[in-house]
Structures are given as C-alpha cells and as structure tokens.
Amino acid sequence: MSKPMIFCDFDGTITTHDNLIHIMKKFDPPGWTKIKDDILSEKISIQVGVRQMFSMLPSSLKNEIISYVIEEAQIREGFVEFVAYTKTHKIPLYIVSGGIDFFVRPLLEEYGPFDGIYCNEAEFSGENINIVFPNGCDHHCSSQGCGCCKPSIMREYLSEGTISIVIGDSITDIEAAKLADMVIARDLLIEKCEEYNLLYNPFENFHDVISILETHVGVKK
Template identity: 70%
Template sequence: MSKPVIFCDFDGTVTNNDNIIAIMKKFNPPGWESVKDDILAQRVSIKDGVAKMFTLLPSSKKDDIISYVLEQAQIRDGFSEFVAYAKKQDIALYIVSGGIDFFVYPLLESFGPFAGVYCNEADFSGETININFPHRCDDECTSQGCGCCKPSIIRELLENGAKSIVIGDSITDLEAAKRADLVIARDFLIEKCEELGLSYEPFENFRDVTSIIDARLGVKL
C-alpha cells in the first residue's frame, strides 16, 4: 500500500492563531470585520475576501506589518516533532496555506524542508497591498474562488492510489476536507464537518496529530 500524503494548513493550524486575522486586528482598517464575516458565512469567496481585506491596508505599513506578524506568531505545540515523524515515516508533508508568503516562509524556515509549500503572495508596489493567487482553482473545483485552491493542489500532487490526509482549522480547508481520506480538524472546520456530516478526528496540538496518523498507518484510511 502506498504511503499517505499529508496536506497541512498553516494559519490557525501550524500557528496557534490566524495570522491574517491577527494583522487585521492589530492595524484595524475600517471595514475588515464585515469582510471577514462574509468569508466565514460563504457570502463572498475566500479569494475575493482576502484580497479585499488587504486592499484596506496601505503598502507604506509593510515593515510594520511584517515585523508584527513575525513577532506575534506562535507555532503550535508538537509541530517540530510532527515534521520529524513524517520524515522518519517517509510520508510527504505539504504545507498548503491561504496565508501570505511574507509570513509563511519565514515562520516555516527552521522546520523544513517540506515536500512543498503553497501559499498566496503579497505585492507592496502599489498604494495598498495587492494579493496574488498563483495556485488557482482547476476545472474540477466546485468553488472557483479558493484563492490558494487546496483541492486543486491535492489533485495535482496525489499519485494514483495514495490516500490524502488533510489537517486544518477553518473555512479555507473545507473543500479539501470534503475530498480527503482522513480529516484532522479543529475549531471552525469541526463545526463545518459536523454541519455537513463529514468524518474527522479532532486535535489540539501536533502530538495529537502524530498519534492519529500513527494509529492509521497500516490501516486502510
């Protein structure tokens, strides 16, 4: 049996808090909270909502924003050991994030290398921050507004017969969770899984995640 492949979210999963929300709360541009509520209620797409929130922030605050997000971010307990476990078990571990390159890459740097890291990109060249989305939805995606489209990335990377493990916490992980062989969830993703009748395993830290996956190895996912 082929090894499973892990697709792990970043904001609110690898880190304790959602870094985009932390930025918005700190710099508090008018109107950001209503956009956030629209994203969670699925009234606007993730792509459009994230892009709109960042256009509320002036590019002149680039250095302050980057310094703040890197200072406040905390890595969830057990993540380093989990990365080592995946490497020891020869399980591909991809970080697939709706977060932004200016904080995702620096915060992951000391833990890698990973099988791959996928995230969105910030452009500070204009008056306000523009977000680029290099990992867009493929033709099979039913959402067509993911931003960083996790189901499309999974379809691209998953080899025939391999099982997918999705680890996440929020609305950005929902479409991937619908298609995963094993969902390991916390916070808002648990609410959505229960609402839709999706099977999941709950976690609080990455020691939990390691135990869940270890128990499943050798067992059909």
C-alpha cells in the first residue's frame, strides 16, 4: 500500500504572508526590490538573492527583526487541524522552508513536533546579517542555487511506494513540485505549475488541504 509523505513550505503557505518580504518592506534596505524581482523572474538564484537582501541589514537589528516577525506573522487557517490530521494518520510531515531559522522555528514551536524542519540560518556575529545554507543542492538538482534545496531533502526520504505531496505557494517550491507525485498550490506556485504543465490542486487554507488529501489519497478524518 502506498504511503503518503508531506513536504510543506512555510512562508506564504503555513503563514498567510511571506515573512522575508515583510522584513524587507519593514526595514527597507535600498535596492532590495530589484533583488526580489530578479529572484522571482529567475534571473538570479534564490540563494544569491536571499543572501544579498539580508546582507544589507545590520546585525544590530536582530532583536527588532525577530520581535517584528513574531508579532506580525499569522498562521493560516486550519493548520492546527491539519497537523492533528497528519499525526492521527501517521503521515510524515516535513517543513521545508526558504525562510530563516530565527523566525521559522519559534513560530512553529507550539504546533510540533514535526518529522523534520529544514530552513536557512542567520548569523549575527558580523556587522551585517549573513545567511548560511545548511541544506544545499545534491548532484541531482538542476538549479544548484536553491538555498534550502527542497527536492534534495525529498530525495533523502522518498522510497518505492511513497506518495510525495508538496504544499507550497512560490518560486521556492517549483523544483519540489516537479519531483512530487501530488502538488497542493496557491498564489505564484499555481502560475508556475501552469507554466511547466504540472498538475496541481489549489488551496486557500488547510481545511482545503485536508479535503484534498481525503479525496485524492483516501485518508479520511
């Protein structure tokens, strides 16, 4: 019998907005919007762009940035029920995020534990913030600049008989979507799925996600 395994994005998927973009809008370092646009248009890699944007912010803002994100971030409707659903049915749930550890882990803490949380990391020891990428691309990845390489993480866990399910919303999820057996998408990821002729199921909240899983994977509440 096939076993479902879920790989879920964080920013803009579990949260209602992209925390990276909200940080940049709030602290507004000069030139960040062009870098963001270059990432979305795939002119530069996610890794290069994210590192460039954060390198424009001084490390002295650490506590202010963390407080801002934790105060402003909102968890998408139905996430609590979705996590409970995966636990009830023993469906492995991995959080794979292009976000940064200093806000991803605190925001997820009350909802776990999860089977794994993968994200980028921030260093505040220098004058400006430095982003490091502990979850890099394996030799199968065609991008080689993902930052947190979601398909590489997926390949660590997938085996014969596994149904891989990707839930996401943006450009950081497209390579994972190409590898997945099922894609549950919103926002820009829908556009990218259509661009690459990938089948997907649209969602707005995690109640929708549960319904999609019940319908297509056959695991009822």
